[in-house]
Amino acid sequence: MFKTRADKIFWFTLAAVFLVGLGFTEVLANEYYYTAVYAILQATMMAVAWNILGGFTGYVNFGSAGFFAIGAYTAVALDKWLGLPLPLLIVGSAIICGLMGLGVGYLTLRLKGVYFAIATLALAIVLETLITNWDFVGAARGVYILTPEKVPFFDSYIQLLFVVMLALTLGSIAVSRQLNDSRIGRGLAAIRDDEVAAECAGVPTLRLKLISTTIMGAMMGVAGAPYPFFVTFVDPLSAFNLFVAVNAIAMPLIGGTAHWIGPVIGALLIGGAQEAITVTISSELNVLVVGIMLVLFITLAPQGIVGLVQKWMKRRRG
Amino acid sequence: MSAPILQVRGVSKHFGGFTALDDIELELGASERLGLIGPNGSGKTTLINCISGSLTNDSGSIVFKGEDITRLAPHQRAARGVARSFQIPKPFRSMTVLENLRIPLEYAARRRTERARIDDDAMDVLELIGLKDRANDPSAGLTQVDMRKLELARALAAKPKLLVSDEAMAGLSSSEVDEILKILLALNARGVAVIMIEHIMRAVMGFAQRLVVLDAGRKIADGTPEDIIRSPDVERAYLGE
Numbered sequence: 001m002f003k004t005r006a007d008k009i010f011w012f013t014l015a016a017v018f019l020v021g022l023g024f025t026e027v028l029a030n031e032y033y034y035t036a037v038y039a040i041l042q043a044t045m046m047a048v049a050w051n052i053l054g055g056f057t058g059y060v061n062f063g064s065a066g067f068f069a070i071g072a073y074t075a076v077a078l079d080k081w082l083g084l085p086l087p088l089l090i091v092g093s094a095i096i097c098g099l100m101g102l103g104v105g106y107l108t109l110r111l112k113g114v115y116f117a118i119a120t121l122a123l124a125i126v127l128e129t130l131i132t133n134w135d136f137v138g139a140a141r142g143v144y145i146l147t148p149e150k151v152p153f154f155d156s157y158i159q160l161l162f163v164v165m166l167a168l169t170l171g172s173i174a175v176s177r178q179l180n181d182s183r184i185g186r187g188l189a190a191i192r193d194d195e196v197a198a199e200c201a202g203v204p205t206l207r208l209k210l211i212s213t214t215i216m217g218a219m220m221g222v223a224g225a226p227y228p229f230f231v232t233f234v235d236p237l238s239a240f241n242l243f244v245a246v247n248a249i250a251m252p253l254i255g256g257t258a259h260w261i262g263p264v265i266g267a268l269l270i271g272g273a274q275e276a277i278t279v280t281i282s283s284e285l286n287v288l289v290v291g292i293m294l295v296l297f298i299t300l301a302p303q304g305i306v307g308l309v310q311k312w313m314k315r316r317r318g
Numbered sequence: 319m320s321a322p323i324l325q326v327r328g329v330s331k332h333f334g335g336f337t338a339l340d341d342i343e344l345e346l347g348a349s350e351r352l353g354l355i356g357p358n359g360s361g362k363t364t365l366i367n368c369i370s371g372s373l374t375n376d377s378g379s380i381v382f383k384g385e386d387i388t389r390l391a392p393h394q395r396a397a398r399g400v401a402r403s404f405q406i407p408k409p410f411r412s413m414t415v416l417e418n419l420r421i422p423l424e425y426a427a428r429r430r431t432e433r434a435r436i437d438d439d440a441m442d443v444l445e446l447i448g449l450k451d452r453a454n455d456p457s458a459g460l461t462q463v464d465m466r467k468l469e470l471a472r473a474l475a476a477k478p479k480l481l482v483s484d485e486a487m488a489g490l491s492s493s494e495v496d497e498i499l500k501i502l503l504a505l506n507a508r509g510v511a512v513i514m515i516e517h518i519m520r521a522v523m524g525f526a527q528r529l530v531v532l533d534a535g536r537k538i539a540d541g542t543p544e545d546i547i548r549s550p551d552v553e554r555a556y557l558g559e
Binding site: 183198201202203 | 370371372391392393394396397401402404408409410411412413417420421422424425426427428472473475476
């Protein structure tokens with residue numbers, strides 16, 4: 001874990017960010033900030049999760065955000081049924097969504113390119129229909145979640161959620177980085193570049209793609225598990241929100257998909273800009289901003305911000 | 319002939335109503351150099367797809383080093399020592415030349431490679447191929463001939479016992495053809511059996527110890543290059559009656 005200098009810097013930064021976040025809960029009482037940062041963290045985690053399948057493996061898809069919704073609803077169902085505490089709900093969502101990622105991957109991964117993207121979109125719609133008709137979790141009416149008035153260690157429940165989300169997001173970034181630098185990560189990159197050649201170079205492409213969908217699903221599920229407690233009311237329309245899904249795709253594409261830091265940069269940039277615009281200008285304009293940035297980046301810098309920086313560094317070196 | 323490393327037994331392959339391969343029999347000795355020729359559409363690429371596992375034959379079996387590999391996926395065959403290069407180069411474009419070779423070393427040749435020696439092994443292959451200076455260049459920017467060399471280098475990095483080279487020389491200049499030929503001969507000298515598909519007759523005749531001719535999915539001739547070019551069947555397949 002601490003083999004190189006980059007490793008040390010990485011883990012030190014993660015620890016520092018977590019401690020700073022924890023420190024804020026001591027000095028800052030205004031709940032708005034926690035709500036805003038929670039939204040950015042959630043977007044970051046979804047971007048990181050999407051990127052594992054869409055970026056590292058090259059399977060661009062519209063369905064990943066469906067796993068976020070399943071994660072949220074798994075938490076709702078487990079909470080209602082067994083009354084489990086939040087950490088167990090998160091673990092439960094990770095397991096359910098990871099297994100679903102595996103199953104869905106097995107069904108759809110024989111499709112490639114745009115066909116795969118459409119199949120995953122269809123799948124998200126199927127899942128939404130299932131939830132809309134499942135009475136136990138409120139069906140189309142939606143479901144209210146009661147959050148405790150008093151929480152240990154923190155001033156309010158949103159502070160607790162913020163710290164939990166911060167830890168989860170940093171954890172997902174660490175997983176993504178480890179994966180990117182591993183033998184499996186290099187195998188996924190080979191699949192992204194040329195699947196037939198990868199297979200002939202000995203890469204077990206199906207197994208690796210299933211690992212990719214499983215991790216993606218589990219991570220999306222984890223991102224979704226605290227969501228019902230954050231918004232306190234969930235219905236299928238908000239959980240399967242298309243805008244949330246598009247965000248999870250736009251952020252990695254703008255940040256850069258080949259490197260683990262791409263989706264993090266994209267999410268912080270877009271998520272931050274969206275929150276700022278929502279507060280200062282209008283809550284509708286931020287949708288337009290994402291659209292314009294996406295168009296600009298896809299036409300001018302298809303490798304995203306990471307690609308731009310790499311190009312610039314190469315030019316400087318010689 | 320030494321003990322066969324590859325046996326193709328009665329292999330047939332159909333695409334819908336079209337018979338691409340019809341009951342093909344083929345044996346290849348360890349470290350033998352075989353040229354596979356035939357007119358366009360005669361089934362050469364289909365046959366090597368069946369050997370490397372990209373396609374599964376409908377009937378018959380493929381035996382490699384005494385083991386039936388007919389039902390194995392391409393990556394399992396690669397791990398056992400079957401490597402192939404593609405007619406149209408398929409480099410891993412986001413990677414450098416060296417990183418391209420790391421993939422087969424870390425996957426296909428994993429059991430035959432020490433982890434600490436991966437980069438050294440990759441450099442050895444690049445040295446043999448003549449791409450050492452390009453090791454850290456991005457693979458997407460290579461010239462056509464270097465792209466072909468990378469294709470061969472990546473196949474070699476899998477440390478194969480059998481290399482199937484699918485038109486590694488098409489479109490290259492005469493001196494470039496000689497370069498590739500030299501690489502393939504050097505490889506063969508290290509004990510790797512080679513099946514070469516090629517339209518450039520000068521290259522095949524200079525390289526192969528034995529030629530197999532396919533026409534319309536059937537094997538119509540199998541023998542030394544000198545015998546094959548005198549065969550009336552082969553002449554008919556290429557030139558018509």
